[in-house]
Amino acid sequence: MKFINFFLFFLKKKEKIIIKSLLIPCLILVLLTMLIVPLSPFLLDILFTFNITLSIMILISTMLMQHTLEFSSFPIILLFSTLLRLSLNIASTRIILLKGHLGSVSAGYVIESFGNFLVGGNFIIGIVIFIILVIINFIVITKGVSRISEVGARFTLDAMPGKQMAIDSDLNAGLIQSTEAKKRRLKIEKEADFYGSMDGASKFVRGDAIAGIIIMFVNLLGGLFVGIWQHNMTFSEASQIYCLLTIGDGLVAQIPSLIISTASAIIVTRINSDQNNVGDQILQQLFNVPKVILLSGLVIGILGLIPGMPHLVFLLFTFGLCILSWRIYKKELNLKNFDKKKKDMFTQNEHNITLSWKDVSFEELMVIELSHDLISLTQTSDADGLLLHLNKIRKNFAQEIGFLPSIIHVLINHELLLNQYRILVKGIEIARGKVYLNKLLAIDNGSAKGVLTGKKIYDPVFNLPAFWIKKELEQKAISKNFLIVKNSMVIITHFHNIIKNYFHEIFGFQETQELLDYISQSTPKLVESLIPSKLSVFDLQKILQNLLKEKISIRDIRTILETLLEFTPTIKKDLEILTGMVRIALRKSITQKYFFNSGDIKVLGLNFELETLLLNNIEKNNYILDPKLAENLIKNTKIAIEIQKKNKNPIILLVNHSLRFFLARIFFKSIPELIVLSFFEISEERNVIITVFIR
Incomplete structure (x- = not known):
């Protein structure tokens, strides 16, 4: 279908519809033409291979479907596949009788391979295998398919009135809507049509098997007659060539026929399921009962102990079946125990537990979670205690920002790894780190000399190189100009630095x-x-x-x-x-906060063209920048910040008041260290100097 769609891609819609509608009729005409027009051996090989492939595809499709109506086109496909095989039989008969005297390859490599390789070049064995295949196909499979299709069609038709009445009853009771009722009625009609078609289509399979037998005898007798009387071959030579060609041709036709017959039998004997295909149903229903598997293994084991029986094979099967039975039994036992525990839990919840709003737990605003080995940090009441410092932090926050934050909760989390802590705001983790009991953190603030023996890390607050050292090395670290921080103060400093960014959420x-x-x-x-x-x-x-x-x-x-x-x-x-x-x-407070010790206010600014462009953007009520413009703005701002840092000036951008909120929102996530102020937010008595212009 993809191959066909590739050529249809360049056509117009109407032309595509016309070609697709004529595709199947054209293929039927080709099949009918094969009955008349001689085919070359190469083309015959391709068509035989296609026939085998088609039959395998049909068999797999019937195995994987869950509903019979998923393959509602099966009866017509059965007709076409039968017609294809008959056309190939006639074409192969023609070429065998016309060119068989030239050798075993005269009818193509497929027939020659089946005649030589599969039956070992022995036409007697080939005839026996062919007859067995025909008997299996004709007497066993096709006869059963025909009978099941006939009974299935009759039962489906008999059940139609009852199904229709059930749909009308559900519709009148209001259990289903009219649309659902139409779908169910249509499904019933399709099932009746399908089983009725299968009843007739099964006759094609039976007729195809009979035709295969007749064609084999025609090829064999006709080949002997043509070889002996027209090409002056001996009986032995004619038998060797024409028998192998006939057997090869018969096997090439009968194997796809047997596969198609098996597919027909599957489709009429299957039970519809909403969840499982045929393979799943077999595995679940046959190999899922431990008693059946165990008894089967015991019977095989008893037979294997009888003198003269194949002991090794039988006992291997017994051993394998016993293991399989035990594993399935254990799986069922675990499932039952789980269901029992689940049921007991539900019973306990229903009868023994009284629930109230006290059982509901809400997320706290600020939480510090510690691993279980750090619990001693909360039990210290001296000046270095964690809880005491947290109370001091709350007081500092209240004095610094102007409101009293909620209580900072310290909890023990047994799921954290050893020495770990984490900081949460409204139940969301915002930071995580590690501290070590009975150790100190020595931080290199840029003036330290040499290194220390200990675990090297980077300070979680300022990202400076540091070492976790033993307390005995404290004086040595101080002598090398390292900054010494106690473990509880690491958590306090980390929390204090992080929580400043979340005041608006608290x-x-x-x-x-x-x-x-x-x-x-x-x-x-x-x-x-x-x-x-x-x-x-x-x-x-x-x-x-x-x-x-x-x-x-x-x-x-x-x-x-x-x-x-x-x-x-x-x-x-x-x-x-x-x-x-x-x-x-609040401009005086803002000026004092950012420029307390500065005489002149040295800040970043926007050049005239960029500022005009942004103001025009705002005047049009367009608060979304062009992606390229936003990318260049952020890039040039970062470059300007680096220059500002080298000059040791504050990282502050001074802009037109109309642009302040707009740019603050842009830089909040991309450059969080940048402070955006407007000219109106600076005290009038201070002198402003733009040190770097952002372009």
Whole structure:
């Protein structure tokens, strides 16, 4: 079909439809032409090979199908394959009688191979094998197929009224829709048509077997007559050549016929299944009962012990069947035990366990998980204790960012490897590391001299080379200018550095409400004037999260609320613009945060052409950059950052206020170290110098 579709590819749609509709009729005409037109030996070899291949494909298709109607074209294929074999029989008979005197290859290599190789060149053996194949095909298979097809067609037709009534009953009861009812009726009609067609098609198989016998005798007697009377061959010579050619021709035709007959028998004897094909059904139903396999092995073993019997073979089969029976029995036993445990578990859950909301576990906001061997870190109450430092971190966070974070939970996770810890936010792992008990971490901050004996790693916070050393080497490491950090402080420092990037996720609705409750104690009128008449708690949470996401402290909450109270009525709750107005109001805090000790503010900037291009993009409400432009922007920004680092200037980009939020969103993931500020977010009294322009 792929070969045909390749040539149809260059044709128009109408031409393709016409050619496909004429394809099968043309093939039938070719088969009929073979009855009249002589074929060359080479073409005959190709057609015989195709016949064998076709029969194998049909047999495999019948083995793999799950429903009979999956191969509803089988009766017509059976007719065509029979017609093909008869046409080949006539063509081969013609060429045997015309050119048989030239030798065994005169009718093609396929017939010659079957006549010589498969039967050893002995025509007597060939005749016996051919007769056996014909008897098997004619008396056993085709007769059974014919009978089963006849009974199957009759039973299918008898069952049709009952099936139709069952469909009508389900439809009237509302169990199925009219569309499903139509599908079921159509399926019943197709089954009736199929079994009716198979009843007739089975006669083709039976007739083909009879024709094979007749053609063999015609070839044999006709070949002897032609060889002796027309080509002056001796009886021995004519028998040798024409008998081998006849037997080869008969075997080439009968083997595909036997395969097709087997396929017919499979398709009419199979039981439809929604899940398994014929092979699966045989394996599950025949080789899945340990008692049957064990008894069969015992019977074979008893026969093998009888004197004169083939002991070795029989006892090998006994041994194999016993092992197979034991394995299947163990598999069934394990399955039963599993089902019993499952049933007991369900019974226990149903009768013995009382469930409540206390059994529901929610994810905590911040968690540090430790492997079981690090539990001693939580049991230390001195100044170096892990829990004490975590409380200090919460206090520092509250003073630094302006709200009280939730409790930092420390849990023991037995699934972690030894010496491991991990940091989670809302149940999601954001960092992982290792610490070692009774050891210290010696970090090379750039001024260390030499190396130390210990496990070399890289510091999880600053990615500096470090060594886990024994406590006895502490003074030696200090003398070499290594920075000494205790194991608990490694976790604390890692947590402190990582969690700064997740303040906006930790700050939720509950934290917003608690912050409002606390600030309303000192400025109740301010909170009442803003919340909820002009701004909801949820909108305030989003604005504060926007600030925290870019590491802007919300300690000056009074300025934030006053700014929102001023601009909310005119801006109409555009949270991005409101966030920008709050940032402008906090410009002194922002300037102090990033330029505390600096006289002049030395920052990165955009050149005029790039800034104009981006502003035009924003004015058109297009907040998505062209991929190539975005790639060049990020690339050139990274180059500018490297220059800024060499000059030891802050990694800050100063842009037009309209572009700030847009560019901050672009650089948030691609260049997280870059801080994007607008000109309005810098104090007026400070002098700004653009050191590097991004092009």
